[in-house]
Amino acid sequence: MKPHRMRMTHNLVTNYGLLDKMDVFRPTRATNLQMTRFHSDEYIDFLERVTPETVEELSGNGTRFLTGEDCPAWEGLFEFCSISAGGSIDAARRLNSGAADTCINWSGGLHHAKKREASGFCYVNDIVLGILEFLRFHARVLYIDIDVHHGDGVEEAFYSTDRVMTASFHKYGDFFPGTGDVRDVGLQRGKNYAVNVPLRDGISDEAYKGIFRDIISHIMEWYRPGAIVLQCGADSLAGDKLGVFNLSMKGHSDCVKFVESFNVPMMLVGGGGYTTKNVCRTWTYETGVALGLELDENMPFNKYIEYFGPRFKLEVPSSNMDDQNSAAYIENIKSRVIDSLRNMPFAPSSGMHHVPHHSLGKEVGVLGDGEDSDDDSDLDRQI
Secondary structure (H helix, E strand, O other): OOOOHHHHHHHHHOOOOOHOOOOOOOOOOOOHHHHOOOOOOHHHHHHHHHOOOOOOOOOOOOOOOOOOOOOOOOOOOHHHHHHHHHHHHHHHHHHHHOOOEEEEEEEOOOOOOOOOOOOOEEOOOOOHHHHHHHHOOOEEEEEEEOOOOOOHHHHHHOOOOOOOEEEEEEEEOOOOOOOOOOOOOOHHHHOOEEEEEEOOOOOOOOHHHHHHHHHHHHHHHHHHEEEEEEEEEEHHHHOOOOOOOOOOHHHHHHHHHHHHHHOEEEEEEEEOOOOHHHHHHHHHHHHHHOOOOOOOOOOOOOHHHHHHHHOOOOOOOOOOOOOOOOOHHHHHHHHHHHHOOOOOOOOOOOOOOOOHHHHOOOOOOOOOOOOOOOOOOHHHOOO
């Protein structure tokens, strides 16, 4: 999860000539105030001040914001969080303004971060912050997660509202974070608006495509979201160091292609992925998919070309891993999810309020210092 993945991806995208076909922006860094729209004040204050040398001292009051070995304190932590979160907030704003159909923030997708706690390599939940920005303009937002791990932080944030539907396709069982059972469907007003698709080891392109397309088609038909966030965690690829699925690069990117076919404003974000060369290959290819381009499988020369040997191809093939998802199991999960979806009303409505003009005026990488009004009361009431 080191930022090195972002440098490699950006360099490969550049050498494929894709930057010339997009508007490219330097994200406004998210302010403390923006991050506390979701996270607690004391948690963000802790992240801003913590260093590897002071982590024990700052945690001395018994509050453990960084738990487990996967979320250490490191130099530049808060800077990375502010850039990652700022990218997703800015992407949502640009989509809200109608200036783009698709926006990409490969440094985002940190779906495990909780309101008061870091989890699973994730410190600030850029996805939740981006969705909150979408909710200023859209009555309904759909979040789709194809990371091998359950998108627990995003689901938890919106578990009791019908304004955000979360749909996560993940490994379930003795696997981090241990949540995401098919029976977990939301609470109160949000009942049936959390969709969990628990899968087993070795799922193939064909099986994944079948269950993904059927479930997403049903959601799009009935929920009718105004905006979509697609988390493209690359640890669901074959050969990932932590993942247990068997998706090829093209099987993974088929999800992007299918969601894009609905012509709804969409934000693509990154996420997990621990075989770095395959992460870069896949996110570069999916950048091409978003642009409607088929990229040459022969990779151009780039700064990190030695990582991609010996074939130097834009490919991540499936392996001969056994698929433990039988046809009966896939059909059973699919029918249970769709039965649950049938219980929700068609396209739930929401009372929308006037959006202040200052929100409309702030474009990605164009204006200001990222400061926002303190008045989020209307948004809070909507959620």
